[in-house]
């Protein structure tokens with residue numbers, strides 16, 4: 116997978132060169148390129164923002180540097196992926212579609228993502244409209260809060276998507292048995308020592324009955340989800356989860 120990130124703070128994306136994702140980049144599983152938006156300005160002050168038409172607080176990112184940057188990113192990407200290749204542009208924004216594990220799984224199947232990191236109050240809408248003439252554009256939110264810029268959101272998206280790519284997680288690790296993989300939160304988990312500060316591991320987990328372990332984990336998963344994230348249960352079709360255990 117090729118991943119391009121456009122930002123006024125390239126150094127903010129340095130963590131993508133570390134650890135799990137960093138190794139995937141070194142191995143070439145992820146072909147990562149971080150681009151400095153200011154490289155695509157033409158004025159002496161390297162201006163990327165201006166006041167919003169219609170008034171309003173703060174500044175907005177002006178289209179010309181974004182247009183030039185996205186054109187350059189497409190040209191570079193097509194050099195390595197082929198002249199017909201087109202990216203999927205993800206614009207990190209509080210006004211975006213909700214990013215979740217299902218979205219991460221869908222994006223992990225795509226060959227080329229370009230992430231746009233907005234700053235200030237955001238990016239002039241015509242940048243998205245112009246890009247949409249050539250390829251898919253998806254405004255994407257990692258949650259219902261406002262950050263100072265899209266860079267932290269880009270780190271989240273690249274990590275959540277990158278870890279799903281083949282070979283990125285060690286063989287032992289599994290993306291199947293984890294929170295949100297089955298629409299629920301994962302059950303509590305334990306490892307050695309069996310007793311720690313007079314706290315014991317639930318006996319079912321050390322009893323050796325795998326059927327009972329599976330049942331216990333499912334029950335705990337449903338209980339934890341009902342307690343912490345009832346929204347995940349509310350939207351589910353009636354038969355999706357075994358609600359009898361939770362008196363829901």
Ligand SMILES: COc1cccc(COC(=O)c2cn[nH]c2)c1
Nearest residue numbers: 208209233237256257262264265
């Ligand atoms: C592009 O327009 C804007 C405007 C304001 C802030 C940002 C940065 O992104 C976020 O704040 C965000 C992303 N997911 N959840 C929050 C982008």
